[in-house]
Amino acid sequence: MNRARLGKLAGTVWLAAAAGAVPAAAADWGRINLPRGVTNVSTRIYALHMMAFWICVGIGVVVFGVMIWSLIFHRKSRGAVPDVAMVHSTKVEVLWTAIPVLILVGMAIPAARLLVRINNNTDSQLSIRVNGFQWGWQYKYVGTNVSIISKLSLSSDAASMLDSGINVDRVPHYLLSVTHQLVVPVGEKIRLLITSVDVVHSWWVPDLGVKKDAIPGFINQASFIINPSKTGVYRGQCTELCGRGHAFMPIVVRAVTPAAFKAWLKRKEAAGKSAPAGASASTSPGVST
Amino acid sequence: MDQPYESTAHADHEHKPHGWRRWVFATNHKDIGTMYLIFAGVMFFLGGAAAMAIRAQLFKSGMELFDPGMYNSLVTMHALLMIFGAVMPAWVGLANWMIPMQIGAPDMALPRLNNLSFWILPFAGTLLLSSFFVPGGAPAGGWTMYPPLMEQFGASFPMVVFAIHLLGISSILGAINVVVTILNLRAPGMTLLRMPLFVWAWLITAYLLIAVMPVLAGAVTMLLTDHFFGTSFFNAAGGGSPVMFMHIFWFFGHPEVYILILPAFGVISEIIPTFSRKPLFGYEAMVYATASIAFLSFIVWGHHMFTVGMPVAAQLFFMLSTMLIAVPTGVKVFNWAATMWRGSLSFEPPMLFAVAFLFLFTIGGFSGLMLALVPSDYQYHGTYFVVAHFHYVLVPGAVFAIIGAIYYWLPKWSGRMYDMRLAKWHFWLSVISVNVLFFPQHFLGLAGMPRRISDYAPQFTDWNMVSSIGGFVFGASQLLFPYIIWRCIRSGKPAEARPWEGARGLEWELPSPAPYHSWQTPPSEAVLAHGAEH
Numbered sequence: 001m002n003r004a005r006l007g008k009l010a011g012t013v014w015l016a017a018a019a020g021a022v023p024a025a026a027a028d029w030g031r032i033n034l035p036r037g038v039t040n041v042s043t044r045i046y047a048l049h050m051m052a053f054w055i056c057v058g059i060g061v062v063v064f065g066v067m068i069w070s071l072i073f074h075r076k077s078r079g080a081v082p083d084v085a086m087v088h089s090t091k092v093e094v095l096w097t098a099i100p101v102l103i104l105v106g107m108a109i110p111a112a113r114l115l116v117r118i119n120n121n122t123d124s125q126l127s128i129r130v131n132g133f134q135w136g137w138q139y140k141y142v143g144t145n146v147s148i149i150s151k152l153s154l155s156s157d158a159a160s161m162l163d164s165g166i167n168v169d170r171v172p173h174y175l176l177s178v179t180h181q182l183v184v185p186v187g188e189k190i191r192l193l194i195t196s197v198d199v200v201h202s203w204w205v206p207d208l209g210v211k212k213d214a215i216p217g218f219i220n221q222a223s224f225i226i227n228p229s230k231t232g233v234y235r236g237q238c239t240e241l242c243g244r245g246h247a248f249m250p251i252v253v254r255a256v257t258p259a260a261f262k263a264w265l266k267r268k269e270a271a272g273k274s275a276p277a278g279a280s281a282s283t284s285p286g287v288s289t
Numbered sequence: 290m291d292q293p294y295e296s297t298a299h300a301d302h303e304h305k306p307h308g309w310r311r312w313v314f315a316t317n318h319k320d321i322g323t324m325y326l327i328f329a330g331v332m333f334f335l336g337g338a339a340a341m342a343i344r345a346q347l348f349k350s351g352m353e354l355f356d357p358g359m360y361n362s363l364v365t366m367h368a369l370l371m372i373f374g375a376v377m378p379a380w381v382g383l384a385n386w387m388i389p390m391q392i393g394a395p396d397m398a399l400p401r402l403n404n405l406s407f408w409i410l411p412f413a414g415t416l417l418l419s420s421f422f423v424p425g426g427a428p429a430g431g432w433t434m435y436p437p438l439m440e441q442f443g444a445s446f447p448m449v450v451f452a453i454h455l456l457g458i459s460s461i462l463g464a465i466n467v468v469v470t471i472l473n474l475r476a477p478g479m480t481l482l483r484m485p486l487f488v489w490a491w492l493i494t495a496y497l498l499i500a501v502m503p504v505l506a507g508a509v510t511m512l513l514t515d516h517f518f519g520t521s522f523f524n525a526a527g528g529g530s531p532v533m534f535m536h537i538f539w540f541f542g543h544p545e546v547y548i549l550i551l552p553a554f555g556v557i558s559e560i561i562p563t564f565s566r567k568p569l570f571g572y573e574a575m576v577y578a579t580a581s582i583a584f585l586s587f588i589v590w591g592h593h594m595f596t597v598g599m600p601v602a603a604q605l606f607f608m609l610s611t612m613l614i615a616v617p618t619g620v621k622v623f624n625w626a627a628t629m630w631r632g633s634l635s636f637e638p639p640m641l642f643a644v645a646f647l648f649l650f651t652i653g654g655f656s657g658l659m660l661a662l663v664p665s666d667y668q669y670h671g672t673y674f675v676v677a678h679f680h681y682v683l684v685p686g687a688v689f690a691i692i693g694a695i696y697y698w699l700p701k702w703s704g705r706m707y708d709m710r711l712a713k714w715h716f717w718l719s720v721i722s723v724n725v726l727f728f729p730q731h732f733l734g735l736a737g738m739p740r741r742i743s744d745y746a747p748q749f750t751d752w753n754m755v756s757s758i759g760g761f762v763f764g765a766s767q768l769l770f771p772y773i774i775w776r777c778i779r780s781g782k783p784a785e786a787r788p789w790e791g792a793r794g795l796e797w798e799l800p801s802p803a804p805y806h807s808w809q810t811p812p813s814e815a816v817l818a819h820g821a822e823h
Contacts, residue, residue, distance in 0.1 A: 031748060032732035034668055041664075049665045056655035063626060067647060070629040074565075075636075082566040082791075083631040093574045096623045097616060104612045111662040112605055118664055119601045160352050160744055168351035168747055175350075175746045199438040200531060202596060202671055206737045211667045213597045215532060216437065217525020220598035239596075239671030239739040241431045243438055244357040247742035 035206050038230035042209030044114050052107060121221040124191035132201030132214035135245030139182050145272040152248045153177040176235040181254045185261035187228035194220045205236035205253055213240055226255045316400035318385045321407050325382030328410055332374030337764050339367035344760035350747040360743035361429030368432035373456045374414055379691045380552040381463045384491050390796040390803055391485045393476025393812045398469040406462035413455035420445035436523040436534050440516045450509045457502040464498035467491055476811040485794050489576050490555025493583045497544045505541040532597055539590035547586045553690030554579060554621060557643050560697050561625050564640035565632030566791035571624040578617035585614045595666045604663050611661040622651055638712035642693030645685055645720045653681030674734025680727045700788040704802030705781030711773050718766035725759030795820045
């Protein structure tokens with residue numbers, strides 16, 4: 001009795017501690033799954049992910065169900081007598097080898113199809129060179145003079161300092177905002193040519209379903225088509241440990257209509273031409289989050 | 290009554306050096322096993338301290354405690370200490386203690402080698418830890434040590450390389466000893482297919498160690514020469530390739546993962562039959578499954594690097610080979626479940642940890658299966674989803690199995706029982722907090738939080754707080770463990786030779802505590818049969 005009460009007390013304390021730690025105002029409990037994203041690929045990845053998840057849940061229900069049944073009904077304290085003769089059965093061994101193989105084949109087929117499609121980088125309408133560096137990204141629009149240096153936004157940078165005294169909840173898109181965004185058109189196939197000038201980085205935007213490593217000496221390709229209705233801002237981060245600033249090299253992609261993109265690119269090109277040689281439009285100070 | 294062990298009264302059992310000589314010049318498998326376990330325990334708490342610091346830093350968004358460089362050092366050292374300092378030596382310690390007793394041998398086959406392989410460890414550990422105090426601080430490139438990043442860490446970089454060389458030598462020597470002992474010192478009648486599963490698992494693990502530790506040594510040596518002697522193995526500017534390092538590292542790294550978990554499979558296969566009072570279901574299938582997993586572990590390394598830009602065919606190959614591992618792993622889980630089925634279960638502390646292993650390791654297996662699907666992996670790779678996955682297989686997997694093994698065999702080692710109630714508290718606190726700690730990390734990863742970041746966007750704060758609270762409770766609960774062991778050794782009630790009603794195997798035919806030289810005369814066929822049939 002005493003033990004039971006003690007256990008209950010511990011449980012209550014536990015729950016209270018867990019609940020107390022959660023700032024009610026900032027609660028964002030909904031974010032527990034992959035985003036569906038805004039490209040055909042990201043949506044299909046989401047579907048594959050959910051399929052794999054539910055298959056695992058299904059297997060879990062069966063396997064854990066059997067185990068829990070044993071834990072409840074085959075206990076010594078219930079007077080269960082062990083069936084010591086039950087030590088081997090070729091039939092069940094074959095069965096529980098074959099059934100998982102079938103399930104795996106069922107998962108592998110859609111995964112392989114999608115994989116082949118994702119790795120098709122042909123027929124792109126726009127190529128952008130992505131250079132990772134410690135710590136930020138440089139974007140060059142191939143065939144133009146437009147080059148963008150995209151680093152952590154100044155407000156996030158200031159707030160991220162040790163003992164900055166700045167409440168990060170008040171910083172817009174803390175650690176997920178940049179000085180200059182990557183601007184792309186929706187509805188067009190965009191190919192990224194990704195490399196790095198120093199250490200290995202990785203370019204990831206979950207909503208686009210794209211993650212590719214930026215490796216010095218290699219040019220990796222990745223491509224995406226944002227659904228035409230999905231103009232907006234999509235945020236991601238570097239996902240390969242790259243030193244002190246690893247947490248501080250976000251990626252922000254602004255998807256605009258093709259017409260707006262053309263106009264933007266023209267403006268940037270003109271600005272690039274009028275600027276002195278070597279300096280590109282992006283070096284002018286400015287904060288776009 | 291059968292009197293299986295006849296030589297307990299022989300005075301020569303107590304013929305051993307005393308004081309510090311007993312430990313420094315140790316050649317006895319039990320003394321060396323004890324030292325391994327103590328070393329592993331110390332490293333577990335140091336690595337755990339690093340983990341607590343990491344969870345404190347991540348308690349909320351906004352840089353709070355450490356500068357990012359220090360944070361990266363903590364992440365790196367946490368991994369190195371836990372993998373090379375805690376889990377691997379703990380398994381070697383258990384191998385030392387149990388293999389001779391389980392196969393009917395007096396000791397390990399190569400006692401002086403055994404002494405060397407242990408005594409390398411404290412020096413390697415000291416070298417590794419002292420890198421915190423050199424200019425530039427401890428290495429901060431992660432335990433994967435990818436170049437060119439790894440070469441940016443001044444004086445600590447060669448220290449880590451040499452520490453890894455030493456740890457690798459120690460592991461190889463330990464593994465050779467295990468192989469030689471198992472293949473040569475088995476009692477007459479102890480055929481390979483009568484060996485306990487723990488011995489089988491260790492035999493296979495030892496081959497994995499011998500195969501891959503030299504590969505790691507080669508990789509870090511090439512890093513070293515790149516940095517100090519102008520070679521360009523991994524330097525793109527000199528014609529080398531950073532990606533080659535990743536391939537070599539993971540060719541070591543994936544079997545390494547199984548080095549950490551296969552002995553756990555062995556332990557679970559000992560504990561579950563004992564407390565189900567029923568022999569292991571599908572013994573031979575278990576052996577073949579373990580061997581298959583070991584073989585497959587050599588051909589799946591590419592799944593750690595799906596985002597580096599491999600050809601589609603290679604990605605497909607690594608996806609399929611990785612998915613294939615689910616088959617023998619599933620066979621093991623099903624056989625354990627079948628062992629409990631229609632058994633007569635009781636839940637002493639070793640069984641509690643084994644059952645938790647069964648459930649939680651399987652959850653880690655599920656996330657592993659999800660990670661194998663390349664398109665999904667593009668989203669999961671490098672996020673907290675991966676962190677959750679490998680901590681599920683390594684903490685409630687490998688670590689719970691080690692704790693369970695110690696609770697299982699401690700009465701045999703010490704001749705005393707421990708406080709069951711306290712050990713159950715240890716279990717319940719651990720099993721609840723470990724889930725509070727790691728389950729939310731699945732959510733964080735899926736929601737977009739990269740791993741190894743020293744600060745994060747505010748939207749990730751809630752689950753990070755929950756995870757940190759779980760972490761602190763888990764860390765604090767582990768302090769119970771040395772206390773329980775200490776109390777057991779000091780003042781536990783005497784243990785019987787077979788303290789667990791359903792225990793089978795030769796070790797339980799020895800008195801408790803087990804004699805200094807386990808089996809001075811090989812156990813007879815009758816003893817063997819008694820051990821197996823009991």
